[in-house]
Amino acid sequence: MSKKGIGVFSSVALFLGLFMGIAFLASYLAVFINNGQKNFYVQYGSAELSGTENLILPLNANSIFYCKYVVPNAQGYNVKIVPSEHLVGLDFKLNGEWNMFRNDTDLTAGFDLVKCDGYFILTLDHVGVTGGGLYGILGFVYGYDAISDVPDLNLREKAYFTIAVTSHNNDTAVNINFSYGYLNGDAL
Secondary structure, eight states: OOHHHHHHHHHHHHHHHHHHHHHHHHHHHHHHHHOHHHHEEEEETTEEEOEEEEEEEOBTSEEEEEEEESSTTOOOEEEEEEEOTTTTTOEEEETTEEEEOOTTOOOGGGSEEEEETTEEEEEBOSTTTTTOHHHHHHHHHHOGGGEESOOOOOTTTSOOEEEEEEETTSOOEEEEEEEEOOBTTBOO
16 A cells, blocks of 8 residues: 555544544433433532432421532522322311322422522421421411311321422432431430
């Protein structure tokens, strides 16, 4: 083969190698970006939460959750509080008719949850404990006059609620089941 033929062959081989390398990098990045579990997580303290987690949250204290992305320029999230598996299926009356807790029943209005840019704060104060337990939470959601026959549950016994956090495009969900816990060694 002549010098010119070798030069053309080398140029084509270099171009193909470069093209294949860029294609490999692009496909790797596409898989990484589309794998939401690796790109969106919630940080609570030093713990990075993804998937489904269980926590005991303190009473009368701010619990701060940071919503983070691995990919640059991604931002935004959605958050709400829903019944956990321990509450789903239990009944209560709403406006005189029996209702059942479902996993999509939005209970957020029954809690002190503040959504901020990049994080949210959940404060478990008197609501749900000294404020009438589950009845107190439902009272904030539906109005006290509208509810009756609410199950009498010890909200410290099990994780009856789930903080459902999703990425801005709802591709990734982090579910944080929580119960009421201790603060400074005092029983709540």
